[in-house]
Amino acid sequence: MNAALAFQQQPARASARLAVERLIVTDFRCYASARLEIDGRPVVLTGANGAGKTNLLEAVSFLAPGRGLRRAKLSEIDRLSGDAGGWAVAARLETALGPLDIGTGRDMAAATGVERRVVRIDGETAKSQSVLADHLSMAWLTPQMDRLFLDGASGRRRFFDRLAYGADPAHAGRVSAYEQALRERARLLKQGRADARWLTALEEQMAAGGIAIAAARQALVARLNQACEMSTGPFPRAALALEGTVDQWLAEMPALDAEDRLRAALADNRRLDAETGGAAEGPHRSDIVARHVEKDMPAALCSTGEQKALLIAITLAHARAQTAETGIAPILLLDEVAAHLDEARRAALYDEICALGSQAWLTGTDRALFEPFAGRAQYAIVADATITPEASV
Numbered sequence: 001m002n003a004a005l006a007f008q009q010q011p012a013r014a015s016a017r018l019a020v021e022r023l024i025v026t027d028f029r030c031y032a033s034a035r036l037e038i039d040g041r042p043v044v045l046t047g048a049n050g051a052g053k054t055n056l057l058e059a060v061s062f063l064a065p066g067r068g069l070r071r072a073k074l075s076e077i078d079r080l081s082g083d084a085g086g087w088a089v090a091a092r093l094e095t096a097l098g099p100l101d102i103g104t105g106r107d108m109a110a111a112t113g114v115e116r117r118v119v120r121i122d123g124e125t126a127k128s129q130s131v132l133a134d135h136l137s138m139a140w141l142t143p144q145m146d147r148l149f150l151d152g153a154s155g156r157r158r159f160f161d162r163l164a165y166g167a168d169p170a171h172a173g174r175v176s177a178y179e180q181a182l183r184e185r186a187r188l189l190k191q192g193r194a195d196a197r198w199l200t201a202l203e204e205q206m207a208a209g210g211i212a213i214a215a216a217r218q219a220l221v222a223r224l225n226q227a228c229e230m231s232t233g234p235f236p237r238a239a240l241a242l243e244g245t246v247d248q249w250l251a252e253m254p255a256l257d258a259e260d261r262l263r264a265a266l267a268d269n270r271r272l273d274a275e276t277g278g279a280a281e282g283p284h285r286s287d288i289v290a291r292h293v294e295k296d297m298p299a300a301l302c303s304t305g306e307q308k309a310l311l312i313a314i315t316l317a318h319a320r321a322q323t324a325e326t327g328i329a330p331i332l333l334l335d336e337v338a339a340h341l342d343e344a345r346r347a348a349l350y351d352e353i354c355a356l357g358s359q360a361w362l363t364g365t366d367r368a369l370f371e372p373f374a375g376r377a378q379y380a381i382v383a384d385a386t387i388t389p390e391a392s393v
């Protein structure tokens with residue numbers, strides 16, 4: 001049996017489908033207006049450099065909570081020379097609970113200087129974009145993430161936190177509430193005349209939320225390590241570990257005691273934190289580090305290709321674990337991933353995506369790289385900010 005086939009036997013197949021069925025983008029980067037009608041199969045977007053492939057993936061990434069796959073300023077996304085209405089993305093999704101309409105865009109009514117994203121779910125304005133995590137789970141890999149293991153810990157926290165939303169949708173709101181409290185505390189400390197009761201209330205919220213974040217990351221790392229251990233395909237095996245003071249506390253003592261430790265540390269460090277403008281302790285200081293198991297090497301010391309393969313392995317392990325737990329495969333956005341893989345790994349990636357039943361969106365300049373998908377995927381050509389399904393070419 002070849003490696004690709006062995007790999008294919010691993011994943012649990014999704015019992016319910018999560019898929020975008022219709023996507024409409026308006027004044028979104030290079031797109032004045034574009035519409036795509038698709039089914040639940042993987043979506044392959046091919047076209048020349050600068051055609052608009054990544055922009056479309058970015059539009060899909062706004063169906064999940066956060067700042068999208070480029071983490072761009074919301075106003076940067078407005079189409080240059082578009083009208084003044086701001087960008088918008090509207091989608092119809094197939095979910096386990098039935099069809100779902102999501103609309104999102106830059107909130108043009110927001111006060112000057114404050115950029116906000118508005119989210120509508122089935123026509124109702126959502127209180128917070130975090131609720132998107134209740135409806136769908138999505139992960140992405142982009143060429144910018146090739147340095148994920150080399151650059152600072154914040155990118156790794158963001159990547160792994162997004163994976164945690166899959167099994168624990170409340171994690172999205174938890175992380176955003178913690179970050180908001182952290183910013184608010186820093187603002188009060190900077191002013192130097194903060195009401196102590198107000199600070200205490202914020203620190204109380206940060207301690208409870210912070211330990212809950214650490215606990216969710218601990219659960220994610222355990223889940224991913226287990227899924228990575230069980231994988232047998234051509235991708236390397238990754239072993240992940242959490243590094244950070246609060247993570248250490250949580251590993252050594254009950255969660256309530258760890259909360260007390262964090263609350264006390266925040267209160268003790270007010271003077272220091274006022275000077276640095278942050279907080280010396282908390283889950284925003286943690287890191288998730290990866291090792292290449294077969295090579296027994298930290299990911300940061302692996303070659304560029306090995307690091308990319310590790311990232312794909314982790315993303316697939318996440319998709320596998322989540323599909324096994326929830327019966328629903330996450331949507332995967334894989335920008336320019338295929339071009340970096342050898343033939344065996346490419347075939348294994350496609351086989352696994354299909355076996356999971358994930359609506360993965362893949363981009364590339366070379367259509368031939370996607371041949372192994374054959375009829376298992378749907379294809380569209382992107383050229384000059386127009387999307388043409390291949391069947392109608």
Ligand SMILES: Nc1ncnc2c1ncn2[C@@H]1O[C@H](COP(=O)(O)OP(=O)(O)OP(=O)(O)O)[C@@H](O)[C@H]1O
Binds near residue numbers: 028049077078
């Ligand atoms: N706000 C904007 N308004 C108009 N055009 C934009 C805006 N932001 C980016 N673009 C343009 O959109 C075009 C398509 O970009 P995109 O990143 O989607 O290309 P791509 O097809 O992924 O290309 P590559 O294969 O090189 O990665 C680029 O020419 C870019 O300059």
